[in-house]
Amino acid sequence: MADSNQRSNIEDHTSNISAYPPDVTFHDLIAQNKRNSILLIVGMGVLVVVVVQAIALGIMAYVGAGSEQNVFSIPGLILAGFASVLVVVGASTWSYFQGGKTLLSIAGARPIEKKDDPELFNVVEEISIAAGLPMPSIHVMDEPALNAFATGRDPQHAAVAITTGLRKKLKRDELQAVMAHEIAHIRHFDIRLTMMVATMVGLIVLACDAMLRIAWYAPRSSKRSSKEGGGAQAIILVLAILLAIVAPILASLIQFAISRQREYLADAGAVELTRNPQGLASALSTLASDTTKMQRANRATAHLFIVNPILNAKGRENLNSAFATHPPITERIQRILALTR
Protein backbone atom coordinates (compact mmCIF):
# COMPACT_ATOMS: atom_id res chain seq x y z
CA MET A 1 0.00 0.00 0.00
CA ALA A 2 2.65 2.44 1.08
CA ASP A 3 4.76 1.27 -1.81
CA SER A 4 2.14 1.95 -4.46
CA ASN A 5 1.47 5.28 -2.83
CA GLN A 6 5.10 6.24 -3.17
CA ARG A 7 5.18 5.11 -6.77
CA SER A 8 2.23 7.26 -7.77
CA ASN A 9 3.92 10.12 -5.97
CA ILE A 10 7.03 9.56 -8.03
CA GLU A 11 5.03 9.60 -11.22
CA ASP A 12 3.40 12.90 -10.24
CA HIS A 13 6.82 14.41 -9.95
CA THR A 14 8.41 13.11 -13.11
CA SER A 15 6.44 15.60 -15.18
CA ASN A 16 8.16 18.66 -13.70
CA ILE A 17 11.63 17.17 -13.48
CA SER A 18 13.01 18.37 -16.78
CA ALA A 19 13.67 21.80 -15.35
CA TYR A 20 16.55 22.15 -17.81
CA PRO A 21 16.37 21.56 -21.54
CA PRO A 22 18.30 18.46 -22.60
CA ASP A 23 21.03 20.37 -24.42
CA VAL A 24 22.09 22.25 -21.28
CA THR A 25 25.22 20.53 -19.99
CA PHE A 26 26.71 20.57 -16.54
CA HIS A 27 29.47 22.77 -17.85
CA ASP A 28 26.96 25.40 -18.94
CA LEU A 29 25.52 25.24 -15.46
CA ILE A 30 28.95 25.67 -13.88
CA ALA A 31 29.67 28.71 -16.04
CA GLN A 32 26.25 30.09 -15.13
CA ASN A 33 26.94 29.46 -11.47
CA LYS A 34 30.22 31.38 -11.60
CA ARG A 35 28.46 34.30 -13.28
CA ASN A 36 25.66 34.17 -10.72
CA SER A 37 28.22 34.19 -7.91
CA ILE A 38 29.71 37.43 -9.15
CA LEU A 39 26.30 39.02 -9.77
CA LEU A 40 25.04 37.99 -6.36
CA ILE A 41 28.11 39.19 -4.51
CA VAL A 42 28.05 42.52 -6.30
CA GLY A 43 24.27 42.83 -5.88
CA MET A 44 24.33 41.96 -2.22
CA GLY A 45 27.38 44.16 -1.66
CA VAL A 46 25.46 47.07 -3.17
CA LEU A 47 22.54 46.18 -0.90
CA VAL A 48 24.82 46.40 2.13
CA VAL A 49 26.02 49.84 1.05
CA VAL A 50 22.47 51.02 0.37
CA VAL A 51 21.25 49.74 3.72
CA VAL A 52 24.11 51.45 5.53
CA GLN A 53 23.40 54.71 3.67
CA ALA A 54 19.67 54.55 4.34
CA ILE A 55 20.13 53.79 7.97
CA ALA A 56 22.74 56.51 8.35
CA LEU A 57 20.11 58.87 6.90
CA GLY A 58 17.60 57.48 9.36
CA ILE A 59 19.89 58.07 12.30
CA MET A 60 20.55 61.61 11.17
CA ALA A 61 16.81 62.14 10.99
CA TYR A 62 16.39 60.58 14.38
CA VAL A 63 19.12 62.53 16.07
CA GLY A 64 18.01 65.71 14.41
CA ALA A 65 14.32 65.30 15.12
CA GLY A 66 13.08 68.49 16.68
CA SER A 67 16.16 70.60 16.05
CA GLU A 68 15.97 73.55 13.72
CA GLN A 69 19.11 73.16 11.66
CA ASN A 70 19.64 70.77 8.78
CA VAL A 71 21.08 67.56 10.20
CA PHE A 72 21.62 65.75 6.90
CA SER A 73 25.33 66.01 6.27
CA ILE A 74 26.58 65.00 2.86
CA PRO A 75 30.16 64.30 4.09
CA GLY A 76 28.68 62.02 6.73
CA LEU A 77 26.85 60.03 4.08
CA ILE A 78 29.92 59.83 1.89
CA LEU A 79 31.93 58.63 4.86
CA ALA A 80 29.33 55.98 5.68
CA GLY A 81 29.39 54.93 2.01
CA PHE A 82 33.18 54.60 1.90
CA ALA A 83 33.28 52.75 5.19
CA SER A 84 30.64 50.25 4.07
CA VAL A 85 32.34 49.64 0.71
CA LEU A 86 35.59 48.99 2.55
CA VAL A 87 33.91 46.57 4.92
CA VAL A 88 32.16 44.73 2.04
CA VAL A 89 35.37 44.37 0.03
CA GLY A 90 37.37 43.43 3.12
CA ALA A 91 34.87 40.86 4.34
CA SER A 92 34.44 39.19 0.94
CA THR A 93 38.21 39.02 0.39
CA TRP A 94 38.69 37.54 3.84
CA SER A 95 35.89 35.05 3.34
CA TYR A 96 37.22 34.09 -0.11
CA PHE A 97 40.58 33.10 1.33
CA GLN A 98 39.73 32.10 4.90
CA GLY A 99 36.04 31.18 4.82
CA GLY A 100 36.62 27.49 4.18
CA LYS A 101 38.96 27.05 7.15
CA THR A 102 36.66 29.06 9.38
CA LEU A 103 33.59 27.02 8.46
CA LEU A 104 35.49 23.77 9.09
CA SER A 105 36.55 24.91 12.54
CA ILE A 106 33.05 26.18 13.38
CA ALA A 107 31.73 22.72 12.51
CA GLY A 108 34.45 21.11 14.62
CA ALA A 109 35.90 19.21 11.66
CA ARG A 110 39.41 17.79 12.01
CA PRO A 111 41.52 16.67 9.04
CA ILE A 112 42.34 12.97 8.76
CA GLU A 113 44.98 11.04 6.83
CA LYS A 114 44.70 8.02 4.62
CA LYS A 115 45.81 5.59 7.32
CA ASP A 116 42.96 6.75 9.58
CA ASP A 117 40.30 5.64 7.12
CA PRO A 118 41.55 4.12 3.86
CA GLU A 119 38.08 3.31 2.58
CA LEU A 120 36.82 6.89 2.93
CA PHE A 121 39.98 8.16 1.24
CA ASN A 122 39.62 5.70 -1.61
CA VAL A 123 35.96 6.59 -2.13
CA VAL A 124 36.75 10.32 -2.28
CA GLU A 125 39.63 9.67 -4.65
CA GLU A 126 37.42 7.55 -6.91
CA ILE A 127 34.85 10.32 -7.22
CA SER A 128 37.54 12.96 -7.72
CA ILE A 129 38.83 10.91 -10.63
CA ALA A 130 35.31 10.62 -12.04
CA ALA A 131 34.97 14.40 -11.83
CA GLY A 132 38.51 15.03 -13.09
CA LEU A 133 39.27 17.18 -10.05
CA PRO A 134 42.16 17.24 -7.59
CA MET A 135 41.36 15.44 -4.36
CA PRO A 136 39.85 17.65 -1.64
CA SER A 137 41.15 17.44 1.91
CA ILE A 138 39.06 15.12 4.08
CA HIS A 139 37.75 16.04 7.51
CA VAL A 140 35.77 14.28 10.19
CA MET A 141 33.32 15.74 12.72
CA ASP A 142 33.02 13.74 15.95
CA GLU A 143 29.23 13.71 16.15
CA PRO A 144 26.62 10.96 16.19
CA ALA A 145 24.33 13.02 13.92
CA LEU A 146 24.27 12.04 10.24
CA ASN A 147 25.58 14.81 8.01
CA ALA A 148 28.28 15.97 5.61
CA PHE A 149 29.35 19.14 3.86
CA ALA A 150 31.88 20.62 1.46
CA THR A 151 33.59 23.99 1.53
CA GLY A 152 36.45 25.99 0.04
CA ARG A 153 36.84 28.58 -2.68
CA ASP A 154 37.51 26.40 -5.73
CA PRO A 155 38.27 22.75 -6.56
CA GLN A 156 41.99 23.37 -5.91
CA HIS A 157 41.23 24.59 -2.37
CA ALA A 158 38.34 22.42 -1.30
CA ALA A 159 37.47 20.27 1.68
CA VAL A 160 34.82 17.68 2.46
CA ALA A 161 33.69 16.81 5.97
CA ILE A 162 31.57 13.96 7.29
CA THR A 163 30.28 13.15 10.78
CA THR A 164 31.54 9.98 12.42
CA GLY A 165 27.90 8.93 12.79
CA LEU A 166 27.27 9.03 9.06
CA ARG A 167 30.62 7.45 8.25
CA LYS A 168 29.75 4.41 10.38
CA LYS A 169 26.23 4.05 9.08
CA LEU A 170 26.75 4.07 5.30
CA LYS A 171 27.59 1.17 3.02
CA ARG A 172 30.30 1.74 0.44
CA ASP A 173 28.01 2.70 -2.44
CA GLU A 174 26.04 5.05 -0.18
CA LEU A 175 29.22 6.66 1.07
CA GLN A 176 30.25 7.05 -2.55
CA ALA A 177 26.94 8.77 -3.31
CA VAL A 178 27.23 11.19 -0.38
CA MET A 179 30.80 12.08 -1.31
CA ALA A 180 29.72 12.48 -4.94
CA HIS A 181 27.05 14.95 -3.77
CA GLU A 182 29.73 16.94 -1.92
CA ILE A 183 32.18 16.79 -4.81
CA ALA A 184 29.38 17.92 -7.12
CA HIS A 185 29.04 21.00 -4.88
CA ILE A 186 32.78 21.56 -5.33
CA ARG A 187 32.62 20.96 -9.07
CA HIS A 188 29.68 23.34 -9.53
CA PHE A 189 31.48 26.06 -7.52
CA ASP A 190 28.56 26.01 -5.08
CA ILE A 191 31.07 26.07 -2.25
CA ARG A 192 32.27 29.51 -3.31
CA LEU A 193 28.78 30.79 -4.04
CA THR A 194 27.27 29.73 -0.73
CA MET A 195 30.27 30.94 1.24
CA MET A 196 30.19 34.41 -0.32
CA VAL A 197 26.42 34.70 -0.09
CA ALA A 198 26.57 33.67 3.57
CA THR A 199 29.17 36.39 4.20
CA MET A 200 27.01 39.02 2.52
CA VAL A 201 23.86 37.96 4.36
CA GLY A 202 25.84 38.05 7.59
CA LEU A 203 27.03 41.58 6.79
CA ILE A 204 23.50 42.75 6.01
CA VAL A 205 22.16 41.27 9.23
CA LEU A 206 25.05 42.78 11.16
CA ALA A 207 24.71 46.24 9.57
CA CYS A 208 20.95 46.38 10.15
CA ASP A 209 21.30 45.14 13.69
CA ALA A 210 24.05 47.62 14.50
CA MET A 211 22.14 50.49 12.97
CA LEU A 212 18.94 49.63 14.85
CA ARG A 213 20.88 49.55 18.10
CA ILE A 214 22.59 52.85 17.35
CA ALA A 215 19.21 54.38 16.55
CA TRP A 216 17.88 53.02 19.82
CA TYR A 217 20.61 54.44 21.99
CA ALA A 218 21.53 57.54 20.01
CA PRO A 219 21.06 60.85 21.87
CA ARG A 220 18.35 63.13 20.62
CA SER A 221 16.99 66.45 21.61
CA SER A 222 14.28 66.12 24.18
CA LYS A 223 12.04 68.71 22.69
CA ARG A 224 9.97 67.42 19.80
CA SER A 225 8.45 69.80 17.34
CA SER A 226 5.84 69.24 14.69
CA LYS A 227 7.47 71.47 12.13
CA GLU A 228 7.63 70.65 8.42
CA GLY A 229 11.21 69.40 8.56
CA GLY A 230 10.36 67.24 11.51
CA GLY A 231 7.65 65.46 9.52
CA ALA A 232 9.98 64.63 6.65
CA GLN A 233 12.59 63.41 9.10
CA ALA A 234 10.06 61.18 10.79
CA ILE A 235 9.14 59.58 7.47
CA ILE A 236 12.81 58.94 6.63
CA LEU A 237 13.31 57.48 10.06
CA VAL A 238 10.36 55.11 9.73
CA LEU A 239 11.51 54.04 6.25
CA ALA A 240 15.04 53.40 7.48
CA ILE A 241 13.82 51.27 10.37
CA LEU A 242 11.53 49.35 8.02
CA LEU A 243 14.47 48.73 5.68
CA ALA A 244 16.62 47.58 8.59
CA ILE A 245 13.97 45.03 9.48
CA VAL A 246 13.07 43.87 5.97
CA ALA A 247 16.54 43.75 4.38
CA PRO A 248 17.93 40.86 6.46
CA ILE A 249 14.78 38.80 5.88
CA LEU A 250 14.91 39.41 2.13
CA ALA A 251 18.61 38.58 2.01
CA SER A 252 18.01 35.31 3.87
CA LEU A 253 15.16 34.39 1.54
CA ILE A 254 17.48 34.84 -1.45
CA GLN A 255 20.12 32.75 0.29
CA PHE A 256 17.67 29.92 1.03
CA ALA A 257 16.32 29.92 -2.51
CA ILE A 258 19.87 29.58 -3.89
CA SER A 259 20.65 26.85 -1.39
CA ARG A 260 17.56 24.77 -2.31
CA GLN A 261 18.26 24.97 -6.03
CA ARG A 262 21.90 23.97 -5.47
CA GLU A 263 20.85 20.86 -3.54
CA TYR A 264 18.82 19.48 -6.44
CA LEU A 265 21.66 20.25 -8.80
CA ALA A 266 24.25 18.58 -6.58
CA ASP A 267 22.04 15.48 -6.34
CA ALA A 268 21.87 15.33 -10.13
CA GLY A 269 25.62 15.98 -10.34
CA ALA A 270 26.29 13.16 -7.89
CA VAL A 271 24.34 10.74 -10.04
CA GLU A 272 26.22 11.98 -13.10
CA LEU A 273 29.46 11.01 -11.35
CA THR A 274 28.50 7.66 -9.81
CA ARG A 275 25.92 6.60 -12.44
CA ASN A 276 24.15 4.99 -9.50
CA PRO A 277 20.92 6.78 -8.48
CA GLN A 278 19.96 3.96 -6.09
CA GLY A 279 23.02 4.61 -3.93
CA LEU A 280 22.15 8.27 -3.37
CA ALA A 281 18.45 7.53 -2.88
CA SER A 282 19.17 4.97 -0.19
CA ALA A 283 21.77 7.23 1.46
CA LEU A 284 19.23 10.05 1.56
CA SER A 285 16.57 7.86 3.12
CA THR A 286 19.10 6.87 5.78
CA LEU A 287 19.78 10.57 6.36
CA ALA A 288 16.04 11.30 6.52
CA SER A 289 15.49 8.72 9.24
CA ASP A 290 18.04 10.37 11.53
CA THR A 291 16.67 12.27 14.51
CA THR A 292 19.95 13.25 16.16
CA LYS A 293 20.56 16.96 16.49
CA MET A 294 23.89 18.25 15.28
CA GLN A 295 25.76 19.93 18.10
CA ARG A 296 28.01 22.19 16.11
CA ALA A 297 25.67 23.50 13.45
CA ASN A 298 23.62 26.67 13.56
CA ARG A 299 21.40 28.71 11.29
CA ALA A 300 24.40 30.39 9.70
CA THR A 301 25.98 27.11 8.58
CA ALA A 302 22.81 25.01 8.07
CA HIS A 303 22.68 25.54 4.30
CA LEU A 304 26.11 23.94 3.82
CA PHE A 305 25.13 20.45 4.89
CA ILE A 306 23.76 17.64 2.71
CA VAL A 307 20.59 17.61 4.83
CA ASN A 308 19.34 20.31 7.17
CA PRO A 309 21.16 19.79 10.50
CA ILE A 310 18.53 21.77 12.41
CA LEU A 311 15.44 19.80 13.29
CA ASN A 312 12.02 21.37 13.40
CA ALA A 313 8.70 20.21 14.79
CA LYS A 314 8.38 17.62 12.04
CA GLY A 315 11.86 16.25 12.60
CA ARG A 316 14.23 16.26 9.65
CA GLU A 317 11.45 16.28 7.09
CA ASN A 318 11.34 20.02 6.62
CA LEU A 319 8.47 21.82 5.00
CA ASN A 320 8.69 22.98 1.43
CA SER A 321 8.76 26.66 2.25
CA ALA A 322 10.65 29.79 1.31
CA PHE A 323 12.38 29.68 4.67
CA ALA A 324 13.83 26.19 4.20
CA THR A 325 17.52 25.82 3.39
CA HIS A 326 16.93 22.37 1.83
CA PRO A 327 14.15 20.89 -0.30
CA PRO A 328 12.17 18.11 1.40
CA ILE A 329 14.18 14.87 1.31
CA THR A 330 11.29 12.83 -0.13
CA GLU A 331 11.12 15.25 -3.03
CA ARG A 332 14.87 14.90 -3.58
CA ILE A 333 14.63 11.10 -3.53
CA GLN A 334 11.79 11.16 -6.03
CA ARG A 335 13.75 13.37 -8.41
CA ILE A 336 16.79 11.09 -8.14
CA LEU A 337 14.82 7.92 -8.76
CA ALA A 338 13.22 9.57 -11.77
CA LEU A 339 16.73 9.57 -13.30
CA THR A 340 16.74 5.78 -13.41
CA ARG A 341 13.93 5.68 -15.92
Next chain:
Amino acid sequence: MIPGIFEILLLGACCFAPLLLIAVALWGVGIYNGLVKLRIQCENAWAQIDVQLKRRYDLIPNLVETVKGYAGHEKETLEAVTKARQQAIDASSIQDQGLAENLLTGALRQLFAVSEAYPDLKANENFMQLQEELTSTENKIGFARQHYNDTVSRFNTRCQQFPSNIVAGLFKFDEREFFELEEEAAKEPPKVEF
Protein backbone atom coordinates in the same frame (compact mmCIF):
# COMPACT_ATOMS: atom_id res chain seq x y z
CA MET B 1 28.51 67.04 -53.32
CA ILE B 2 25.97 65.69 -50.88
CA PRO B 3 26.92 62.13 -50.01
CA GLY B 4 24.31 59.62 -51.03
CA ILE B 5 23.17 56.68 -48.98
CA PHE B 6 25.70 54.46 -50.76
CA GLU B 7 28.65 56.65 -49.75
CA ILE B 8 27.52 56.76 -46.15
CA LEU B 9 27.21 52.99 -46.09
CA LEU B 10 30.64 52.60 -47.68
CA LEU B 11 32.19 54.95 -45.14
CA GLY B 12 30.51 53.06 -42.34
CA ALA B 13 31.71 49.75 -43.68
CA CYS B 14 35.28 51.07 -43.98
CA CYS B 15 35.22 52.19 -40.35
CA PHE B 16 33.54 49.14 -38.88
CA ALA B 17 35.00 46.38 -41.01
CA PRO B 18 38.35 46.37 -39.17
CA LEU B 19 36.58 46.44 -35.80
CA LEU B 20 34.35 43.60 -36.86
CA LEU B 21 37.36 41.68 -38.10
CA ILE B 22 39.16 42.13 -34.79
CA ALA B 23 36.05 41.02 -32.90
CA VAL B 24 35.73 37.91 -35.05
CA ALA B 25 39.43 37.17 -34.64
CA LEU B 26 39.22 37.47 -30.84
CA TRP B 27 36.17 35.25 -30.85
CA GLY B 28 38.07 32.69 -32.91
CA VAL B 29 41.01 32.83 -30.50
CA GLY B 30 38.60 32.13 -27.65
CA ILE B 31 37.18 29.09 -29.42
CA TYR B 32 40.68 27.88 -30.33
CA ASN B 33 41.87 28.15 -26.73
CA GLY B 34 38.76 26.33 -25.55
CA LEU B 35 39.52 23.48 -27.96
CA VAL B 36 43.15 23.30 -26.86
CA LYS B 37 42.08 23.18 -23.24
CA LEU B 38 39.65 20.36 -23.94
CA ARG B 39 42.27 18.43 -25.90
CA ILE B 40 44.69 18.67 -22.99
CA GLN B 41 41.93 17.53 -20.66
CA CYS B 42 41.37 14.50 -22.89
CA GLU B 43 45.08 13.67 -22.73
CA ASN B 44 45.14 14.06 -18.94
CA ALA B 45 42.07 11.86 -18.59
CA TRP B 46 43.76 9.22 -20.73
CA ALA B 47 46.91 9.41 -18.62
CA GLN B 48 44.86 8.93 -15.47
CA ILE B 49 43.62 5.57 -16.77
CA ASP B 50 47.24 4.44 -17.19
CA VAL B 51 48.13 5.63 -13.69
CA GLN B 52 45.40 3.45 -12.21
CA LEU B 53 46.25 0.43 -14.38
CA LYS B 54 49.90 0.66 -13.25
CA ARG B 55 48.74 0.90 -9.66
CA ARG B 56 46.91 -2.37 -10.13
CA TYR B 57 50.02 -4.07 -11.60
CA ASP B 58 51.96 -2.90 -8.54
CA LEU B 59 49.46 -4.24 -6.04
CA ILE B 60 49.08 -7.71 -7.54
CA PRO B 61 52.49 -9.27 -6.60
CA ASN B 62 51.85 -8.35 -2.95
CA LEU B 63 48.42 -9.90 -3.10
CA VAL B 64 49.70 -13.09 -4.68
CA GLU B 65 52.40 -13.40 -1.98
CA THR B 66 49.88 -12.88 0.81
CA VAL B 67 47.43 -15.40 -0.57
CA LYS B 68 50.22 -17.95 -1.11
CA GLY B 69 50.93 -17.94 2.60
CA TYR B 70 47.43 -19.10 3.45
CA ALA B 71 46.15 -20.82 0.35
CA GLY B 72 49.28 -22.10 -1.37
CA HIS B 73 47.54 -24.94 -3.13
CA GLU B 74 45.21 -22.60 -5.10
CA LYS B 75 48.02 -22.64 -7.65
CA GLU B 76 45.88 -22.39 -10.75
CA THR B 77 44.06 -19.28 -9.61
CA LEU B 78 47.28 -17.61 -8.49
CA GLU B 79 49.06 -18.43 -11.70
CA ALA B 80 46.14 -17.17 -13.76
CA VAL B 81 46.39 -13.80 -11.98
CA THR B 82 50.16 -13.56 -12.44
CA LYS B 83 49.88 -14.55 -16.09
CA ALA B 84 47.06 -12.12 -16.82
CA ARG B 85 49.06 -9.35 -15.20
CA GLN B 86 52.09 -10.09 -17.32
CA GLN B 87 49.97 -10.26 -20.46
CA ALA B 88 48.42 -6.88 -19.68
CA ILE B 89 51.85 -5.32 -19.12
CA ASP B 90 53.25 -6.84 -22.33
CA ALA B 91 50.29 -5.94 -24.52
CA SER B 92 51.36 -3.76 -27.43
CA SER B 93 48.09 -2.53 -28.93
CA ILE B 94 45.25 -0.86 -27.10
CA GLN B 95 42.93 -3.64 -28.24
CA ASP B 96 45.20 -6.35 -26.80
CA GLN B 97 45.67 -4.43 -23.60
CA GLY B 98 41.92 -4.04 -23.20
CA LEU B 99 41.39 -7.77 -23.58
CA ALA B 100 44.23 -8.55 -21.18
CA GLU B 101 42.88 -6.10 -18.60
CA ASN B 102 39.52 -7.81 -18.76
CA LEU B 103 41.18 -11.19 -18.25
CA LEU B 104 43.04 -9.75 -15.27
CA THR B 105 39.83 -8.37 -13.75
CA GLY B 106 38.23 -11.79 -14.12
CA ALA B 107 41.23 -13.59 -12.61
CA LEU B 108 41.26 -11.23 -9.63
CA ARG B 109 37.57 -11.80 -9.05
CA GLN B 110 38.20 -15.50 -9.11
CA LEU B 111 41.01 -15.09 -6.57
CA PHE B 112 38.82 -13.12 -4.19
CA ALA B 113 36.05 -15.67 -4.61
CA VAL B 114 38.43 -18.50 -3.76
CA SER B 115 39.78 -16.66 -0.73
CA GLU B 116 36.30 -16.68 0.78
CA ALA B 117 37.00 -20.28 1.79
CA TYR B 118 39.98 -19.29 3.99
CA PRO B 119 38.84 -17.55 7.17
CA ASP B 120 42.43 -16.97 8.34
CA LEU B 121 43.29 -15.26 5.08
CA LYS B 122 40.17 -13.14 5.20
CA ALA B 123 41.06 -11.99 8.71
CA ASN B 124 44.62 -11.09 7.69
CA GLU B 125 45.01 -7.33 7.94
CA ASN B 126 47.41 -7.14 5.03
CA PHE B 127 44.95 -9.06 2.87
CA MET B 128 42.04 -6.85 3.89
CA GLN B 129 44.07 -3.78 3.04
CA LEU B 130 45.06 -5.18 -0.34
CA GLN B 131 41.49 -6.17 -1.05
CA GLU B 132 40.28 -2.64 -0.28
CA GLU B 133 43.04 -1.13 -2.43
CA LEU B 134 42.34 -3.45 -5.35
CA THR B 135 38.57 -2.92 -5.16
CA SER B 136 39.14 0.80 -5.10
CA THR B 137 41.68 0.68 -7.92
CA GLU B 138 39.17 -1.27 -9.98
CA ASN B 139 36.61 1.49 -9.31
CA LYS B 140 39.19 4.14 -10.12
CA ILE B 141 39.95 2.50 -13.46
CA GLY B 142 36.23 2.52 -14.21
CA PHE B 143 35.80 6.14 -13.16
CA ALA B 144 38.92 7.20 -15.05
CA ARG B 145 37.48 5.62 -18.22
CA GLN B 146 34.14 7.28 -17.56
CA HIS B 147 35.84 10.65 -17.13
CA TYR B 148 37.87 10.11 -20.29
CA ASN B 149 34.73 9.33 -22.27
CA ASP B 150 32.88 12.33 -20.79
CA THR B 151 35.75 14.60 -21.75
CA VAL B 152 36.05 13.11 -25.24
CA SER B 153 32.33 13.53 -25.69
CA ARG B 154 32.60 17.24 -24.86
CA PHE B 155 35.61 17.64 -27.14
CA ASN B 156 33.93 15.85 -30.05
CA THR B 157 30.73 17.83 -29.62
CA ARG B 158 32.77 21.02 -29.80
CA CYS B 159 34.51 19.71 -32.94
CA GLN B 160 31.18 19.11 -34.65
CA GLN B 161 29.12 22.06 -33.45
CA PHE B 162 28.88 25.29 -35.38
CA PRO B 163 30.78 27.62 -35.20
CA SER B 164 33.60 25.87 -33.32
CA ASN B 165 33.74 23.21 -36.08
CA ILE B 166 35.20 25.87 -38.42
CA VAL B 167 38.10 26.54 -36.03
CA ALA B 168 38.50 22.82 -35.37
CA GLY B 169 38.67 22.11 -39.12
CA LEU B 170 41.05 24.99 -39.79
CA PHE B 171 43.56 23.93 -37.12
CA LYS B 172 43.09 20.17 -37.58
CA PHE B 173 41.55 19.22 -34.28
CA ASP B 174 40.68 15.59 -34.90
CA GLU B 175 37.88 13.96 -33.01
CA ARG B 176 39.03 11.40 -30.48
CA GLU B 177 37.92 7.85 -30.08
CA PHE B 178 35.91 6.74 -27.08
CA PHE B 179 37.25 4.11 -24.74
CA GLU B 180 34.81 1.38 -25.61
CA LEU B 181 35.72 -1.90 -24.14
CA GLU B 182 32.81 -3.84 -22.92
CA GLU B 183 33.39 -7.10 -21.19
CA GLU B 184 32.20 -9.99 -23.23
CA ALA B 185 30.32 -11.25 -20.22
CA ALA B 186 28.55 -7.94 -19.77
CA LYS B 187 27.15 -8.12 -23.29
CA GLU B 188 25.40 -11.39 -22.70
CA PRO B 189 22.25 -11.50 -20.64
CA PRO B 190 22.91 -13.15 -17.27
CA LYS B 191 22.19 -16.85 -17.23
CA VAL B 192 19.81 -18.02 -14.60
CA GLU B 193 20.03 -21.69 -13.77
CA PHE B 194 17.64 -23.63 -11.61
